[in-house]
Amino acid sequence: MEYMVDSNNIIINRLCDFDIEHILECGQCFRFYKKSDKDYIIVAYDKILRITQDKDEIVFHNIDEEDFNSIWIKYFDLERDYTSIKKILSDKDEHLHRAVTEKDGIRILQQDTWETLISFIISQNKSISHIKKLIEDISKRYGTYIGEEDEIKFYSFPTIEQLSQATEQDLRDLKVGFRAPYIADACRKVINDEVNLSRLADMNIADAKNELMKIKGVGPKVADCVLLFGAKRYEVFPTDVWVKRIMEHYYFENDTKIKVIHEFAVEHYGTLAGFAQQYLFYYARDFKIGKK
Incomplete structure (x- = not known):
C-alpha cells in the first residue's frame, strides 16, 4: 500500500x-x-x-x-488482502456472492479489546444511536479529554482503572439500565485478572469464549462480538436474533437452533466465518432481510 x-x-x-x-x-x-x-x-x-x-x-x-x-x-x-477473502466467500454460495458484491468495502476494524467488551455489553437490546450516546456519556464522565473537532469536545474511552471508579448507581445514573451490574462486574473481574483479555487472541476458541462469559451479562453473542472485533478471532460467527433469521432465510427452516447455525458456519465458512457474518449482516440489514 x-x-x-x-x-x-x-x-x-x-x-x-x-x-x-x-x-x-x-x-x-x-x-x-x-x-x-x-x-x-x-x-x-x-x-x-x-x-x-x-x-x-x-x-x-x-x-x-x-x-x-x-x-x-x-x-x-x-x-490484509480482502480481495482474496471476498473471492473465497463469493464462491461459497449465491447468497454470500450477492452480499460481498453489494457490500464490498467492508473491513473488520481492529479495536481495543476492553472498549469492545464494554461497548457490546451496552449494546444489548439497544438501538445504534442509543448505544453511541451511552458510550459517549461514559467517556465524558470517566475518560480523558483528548481534543476538539468542529467545536465538539472528545474524550477517550475510559481505561479499566478509570471505569472501575464508577459504582453501579453511578452507571445507572448514566442510563445504562440493567447493564450497570454487568459493567461493574466486568471492571472487577478484569482489574483483578479473573478475566484475562490479553490472552483471548491465543486461547483455544472455546476457552476464550468461556473466559469472557465469566462476566455477568456476557453470553455467547456478546462474547463472539468481542472475540471478532476486539481480539481478531475471525473464526467466530456472532449470532443474535436478527442474524439467526437471516441464516434461516438463506439456509435453514424457521426455528433452527443457534448451535446448528454455528456448526454450519464453522464448516461452510471456516476461518473466514467472521468476515462472512459481516457481509451477510450488513447486506441483509440494508435490504431488511430477516427483519420482522
Whole structure:
C-alpha cells in the first residue's frame, strides 16, 4: 500500500476493498460521527481522526505519519488482502456472492479489546444511536479529554482503572439500565485478572469464549462480538436474533437452533466465518432481510 503526505494529511489512492461508509455503518463499532456523505470523525486509541473518501481517494486529515503507521493502518486492517477473502466467500454460495458484491468495502476494524467488551455489553437490546450516546456519556464522565473537532469536545474511552471508579448507581445514573451490574462486574473481574483479555487472541476458541462469559451479562453473542472485533478471532460467527433469521432465510427452516447455525458456519465458512457474518449482516440489514 502506497500513500502520500500532503501538508498534515495522509492520502491513499486506488485502495481496493475500502468503503468508509460500509466499514463504519455495518454494526461493528460505535464511536464514529457522520459529518456528511463519506466524511466521518472517529475516536479510537485515544485519538481523533477525520477521514473522508471520494471514490478511490481516502484522506486521513491532520495526522502525522507516525500515528498513521502505528495506529490507523492496523485499525483499518489495511495490510490484509480482502480481495482474496471476498473471492473465497463469493464462491461459497449465491447468497454470500450477492452480499460481498453489494457490500464490498467492508473491513473488520481492529479495536481495543476492553472498549469492545464494554461497548457490546451496552449494546444489548439497544438501538445504534442509543448505544453511541451511552458510550459517549461514559467517556465524558470517566475518560480523558483528548481534543476538539468542529467545536465538539472528545474524550477517550475510559481505561479499566478509570471505569472501575464508577459504582453501579453511578452507571445507572448514566442510563445504562440493567447493564450497570454487568459493567461493574466486568471492571472487577478484569482489574483483578479473573478475566484475562490479553490472552483471548491465543486461547483455544472455546476457552476464550468461556473466559469472557465469566462476566455477568456476557453470553455467547456478546462474547463472539468481542472475540471478532476486539481480539481478531475471525473464526467466530456472532449470532443474535436478527442474524439467526437471516441464516434461516438463506439456509435453514424457521426455528433452527443457534448451535446448528454455528456448526454450519464453522464448516461452510471456516476461518473466514467472521468476515462472512459481516457481509451477510450488513447486506441483509440494508435490504431488511430477516427483519420482522
